[in-house]
Amino acid sequence: MTDHISPAAPSGDGAGSSAPDLAIDVRGLTKRYGPRTVVDHVDLQLGRGRICGFLGPNGSGKTTTIRMLCGLLTPDEGEGRCLGLDLRKRAAEIKRQVGYMTQRFGLYEDLSIRQNLDFIARLFELDARPRRVDEALERLGLTTRQDQLAGALSGGWKQRLALAACLLHEPRLLLLDEPTAGVDPKARRDFWDEIHRLAADGITVLVSTHYMDEAERCHELAYIAYGRLLARGTQREIIAQAGLTVWALHADDPQRLTALSTALNGAEGVLSVAAFGSSLHVAGQDADALERAIAPHRGGDGLHWAQAKANLEDVFISLISRTPDNFEAATSTALRSAKASTGTPDRERAR
Template identity: 75%
Template sequence: MNAQAAAMESLAIDVRGLTKRYGGRAVVDGVDLQVRTGRVCGFLGPNGSGKTTTIRMLCGLLTPDAGEGSVLGLDLQRDALAIKRQVGYMTQKFGLYEDLSIRQNLDFVARLFELKDRRQAVDEALAQLGLSERQRQLAGTLSGGWKQRLALAACLIHQPRLLLLDEPTAGVDPKARRDFWDQIHQLAARGITVLVSTHYMDEAERCHELVYIAYGQVLARGTESQIVDAAGLTVFELSGPGAAAEAEPLKAAPGVQSVAAFGSSLHVAGQDEALLEQAVAPLAQRPGVHVARARANLEDVFISLIGQAQDNFGEGGAKGAGS
């Protein structure tokens, strides 16, 4: 195996038992996470699941209360400062100065990283993200998609080996989202590792692998097909003009774990095949309702997972959840 191939097989993130508590509640509760170099890993979960807290621990901004491991070969606990210099972190909210131009913002970030040739670094970042013609424009006047490009350029200006992106495409249009993901895969092809949190299923499908977290705990991991197969869900699709009216009654039926609308159809999912068949079989006799088997998709699986997870913000929850 040559050096490049060996690097691609190495782990950019390798942490075990990662834990963070606030007020006695575990926001992140014993998370194990491994991501190979040059891979795009999707980090999924509902709001308050612990994704942001996990990302902040990985990039050295938060100190874990427990856990061990390495990021880019550096010890998570001892080498937080060194990790920060090799990681690009893109926050959920646009974090640059809106009253500065694109170039001024990038120059400011280059100063923070004490880059030797700031002008060249800024020029390269502008060119890489297609920002050169807009470099004099104030950041506050940019659309969501262009702000996203600027934020990514700021993440890349110091040539990091790992990108941690926290819901980077929230609030941008579909074309900007597609362009962004094309850029992400170009970076991964160059050996940069990417951990990206998202709520969009179409984005999850573009990741090499996925990790699903809820209430601070990892519930599923693997490729899309591995996660769907491991869930063991049986799914029936209800279609026709009478299907929508059956949603609420089905949610209370034995064996039904989730009922989700997909356009004019309903996906009814559960792990007990016999009980699920009993729930949907009578509906096939009703006028305006067509019942057929369907393959589970990621959204079916994740809705089912969150339905099974314990809400640790509830009255009886023993643990805690955070963003």
């Protein structure tokens, strides 16, 4: 059985929430494409007005999960509610109360900012369209640029426009799929300031991200890999539950770190080895076994070892390093089955 961090109840306002207090409450959520189970019995609860960071490597099932939550995909298994509405029976109603921001900019580049927002407002058949558009422009700082073509905007301004479009129909839940990918640090910071203002207004936010500094700004976190939810809780809870011991290695000659990383990777007691600038973080769950693993490398000149506090990146790297790739296994099984059904020998039988 694969080790993982048991999901924890959200702290603060989300802890111990009853169903009416949950914006998201799903259990056993599963989606398959052929032999691949891309989302594997995911349980997720998120209290209203909370910000949850949804983390995981590329292809881990984040986008598929988000699409099931907003009613764009029907789960193959599992049940639950989004904003109190049944995922299977009331998907159309869920869509009208959710703001979904996709990974790619999906608005019309040959329309102006204002024209794009007016078009979206018409699609939703919103009343008082001019007022809603004006309010969205003002909220996201787009008023002075409203006549600029969307295609001429930088990544950060496109991001603001996409978020403005998500807010036109006054959603109760925002599902944001890697919204800050490729955006400069200041634009990311401004975006997150706005997310916290929205949460303060009672809007719930589930946001996928690869940035650890963004994860640290969330009220709680969920980490998924190969379709399985491996960790759930606040930053402090996830780090504590991981039970990692971490040693930091600094080298006078940074080039030596590459050889040491190769030597330590896969050693008994070592769960993960990760480079952080001019240092390595070597992590494991068994403190004694980890010390035995690094002992042969502690006497060299120009090497400086010190115990360090585990951070989120240490935890997530260690989680993924010990989680088997069920996607690859499913694909291999399907290929073997296909060969068997057509009489094509695989390599073993060919020998």
